[in-house]
Amino acid sequence: DAKTTQPNSMESNEEEPVHLPCNHSTISGTDYIHWYRQLPSQGPEYVIHGLTSNVNNRMASLAIAEDRKSSTLILHRATLRDAAVYYCILRDRDSGGGADGLTFGKGTHLIIQP
């Protein structure tokens, strides 16, 4: 799987939008961009994923650059509960049927100030 680069940590204020960047300059045409987050002392949880177009769901939005070499996870109004480590992961659409698991980096530690 292609490599992703994320900042080690970011800080934001409660009730403000948060933009979490991810660089993936070696992304291939069949790589989906997935985001997971891990709250303290919990297992990771799925946030969102996309291929080319921007995506929205109840948790967040995913903005994908036109050249797909970078993406941004947007939390529209951060709460204290959003404090977590956020992982940007590339997953090949044709990767053995998804049987090879997810490749986690160190992610971005998001700190939310009240």
Added chain:
Amino acid sequence: NAGVTQTPKFRVLKTGQSMTLLCAQDMNHEYMYWYRQDPGMGLRLIHYSVGEGTTAKGEVPDGYNVSRLKKQNFLLGLESAAPSQTSVYFCASNILAGNYEQYFGPGTRLTVT
């Protein structure tokens, strides 16, 4: 619907002891995975299974064995525990192949002294 559950939540072993971690999912998922997470690191894949009766090695399989005798259960075994296996272990499942979200369990914190 409990999702993915793991047993036990915590365990302390002495070097050389053996144990089995149990993962269960009630979502009828085909794919199941075992990961380990060391402090300050992301998760690394140990073993996975694409269906009942099948298993395969992941990135860090040495020192572990797995079995998938029933579709809903995935067992991770440590035959002779070593301090290097001190970690938090997460189980996950996936409904099908392709880009579907993985569901993770709450983790098992294992300490080997």
